[in-house]
Amino acid sequence: MGQVMQITLVCVVTALLAAAVRRGAPEAALLLGLAAAVAAVLALSESLRSLMDFFAELTAQTGVSNELFVPLYKTVGIALVVKIGSGLCKDAGAAALASAVEIAGAVCALLAALPLLKKAMDVLLELMG
C-alpha cells in the first residue's frame, strides 16, 4: 500500500516537473518520464520477486513442470516492457514508433510462447496418435 503511494507521488511530481521543463527543453521532459518509469518499476522489484516466488511455489506444489509456465511469465515481462516503451514513444509524439514497438512485442511474445505451443502439439499428437 505504501509502495503505491510512493510510486504515485513520484510519478505525479515527475509529470509536473516534466510539464515545467517541456517548454524550454522537451527532450528533457521525455527523459524525465523515462527515468520515473524505470525508477518505479525498479522500486517494484521486491514485490514482483515475491509474487514470482509465490507462483513458483504454487507450481512446485502442483507437480507440473515449470517449463509450462515459464513462457507465460516471459510474455508478461514482454508486455510490461512493451507497454512502457510504447507509452514513451507516444509521449514523444511518435505514434508510428509506438505501434512498431507493439508489433515487436506481439511477435516476441508469440516466439516466447512457442515452446508451450510445441508442447501442446506434442501432447495432442500423443493422445490422438
Add this chain to the structure above:
Amino acid sequence: MKQWLLALLLALLVTVPVSAAGVPDELWDALPEGTESILEDTDLSGTDPLGGGAVQIFQNLIGQARSVLLQRLRGAVSILLVALLCGAVEGFSQTAGGTGPKLVLAAGALSVTLLAAGSFESLIGMGGGTIQELNEFARILLPVLAAATAVSGSITTATVQQVTAVLFTGLLLKLIQELLLPLTYLYIGTLTASACLPGGRLGNIAEALRKCISWILCGALTAFTLYLSIAHVISGATDATAVKLASSAVAGMVPVVGSIIAEAAETVLAGAGMLKNTIGIFGTLAVLAACAWPFLHLGIQYLLYKLAGFLAGVIGSPELCKLIDGLGSAFGLVLGMTGASALLLLIAILSSVAAVT
C-alpha cells in the same frame, strides 16, 4: 469361426466332466488377479454363499476406500492448484497489459491434462486389464458352466448360449480395446484442444465423441440383453418396483455410467434367484471381486474430478472447469466399459445357469 468354437466346445465337454456341485481347479487357476484371497475366504457351501461373498467383497472395498481416496485426492488437489495458479497468472498478466496471445488457458489446460495423464495411464490400464482378465476368465468359466448345463440334460441350449456369450464377450472386448479406448483418448485430446482455444467450438465435437462412445457401449449391451430376453433366458421375476427404484436411484447419481450399472443391478437382481449352483455363484463372485478394485478407483476418481471441476469453476476460468469436468467424464467412460464387460459376463453366467437346477 463358429464351427471351430463348437468343435472346441465339444472337446471341452468330453474332457471336463464336471458336476454342478464342485468348483474345478482350472477355474481357480483362471481367476482374475487379486480375487483369490477374497473368494478363498468365502464359504461356497454355506446357506447364503452369494450374499456372504458380496458382503466379503464389500467389506474388503470399504477397508481400501480410505487409502484409495487419499491417493487420488492428491491428484485432484494438484489440479485445483493449477486452476488457482492460472487464475493468479491471468490476473497478473491482465494488469501488466495483457496485449499478447491468450496463453494462460493453454498452459493451464496443458498442465491439467499432463497431470491427469498419469492417472489415465494407470486407470485406463487398470480398466483394460480387468476387461482382459474377465474375458480370459469367461473363456474358462463358460465352457465349464455349459458342461454343467449339458450334464443336466439340455445340451443344445447350453452350447448355443455359451457360444453366443463367448462370441459377445470377445466382440465387446475387441470393440472396447480397438475402438472405444482410442476414442476415449481422442476425446481427451479434443477436450484439451478446446480448452486451449477461447470460444470452445471444439467442445461440441468432444461432447459428440463422448455421446458416441456411451451410445456404442449401451447399444452393444442392449443388443446382447435383447437377444437373451428374446431367447427367454432371463425372467424378470423379482420384485419389479424394487428393481426400478434401485436402478433409477443409481442412474440419477452417476449420469454417464448410471444406466449401465442400473441395468446390471436389474439383471443381477432378476437373475439372482436362479443362481443356485456353485459354479455360477463362484463365477458371479469372481466377476464382482475382479471389478470391485478398478470400480473403486475409477469411481472415486470420477467423483473427485467432478468435484474439482465444480470448485475450479468457482476459482478459475469456465474453460478449465469444462476440461476438468470432461476428464471426469472420460474416467466415467472407462468405468462404464469395465462395467459393461462385467455385466455381459454376469448375464452370460446367469443365462447359462438358468437351465441348471
Add this chain to the structure above:
Amino acid sequence: MDVDLIFRIAAIGILVAVLNQLLVRSGREEQAMMTTLAGLVVVLMMMVRQISDLFDLIKTLFGF
C-alpha cells in the same frame, strides 16, 4: 527508489532550458543546439545504468 536521479535530471533539464533561452536570445543558435545535445547526452549517460538494471531485473524475474 531513485528519486534523486529524477530530481537531478529535472535540474539538468531546467539548466539546459535556461541556457538554451539565454543563448538563443543572444543570437548563438548553434551553441544553443549544442547545449541541448550535451544535456541530452549527459542525462542519457546517467540513465543507461538504470535502464540496464531494469532489463536485468525483468530478465531474471520472468525467466528469460
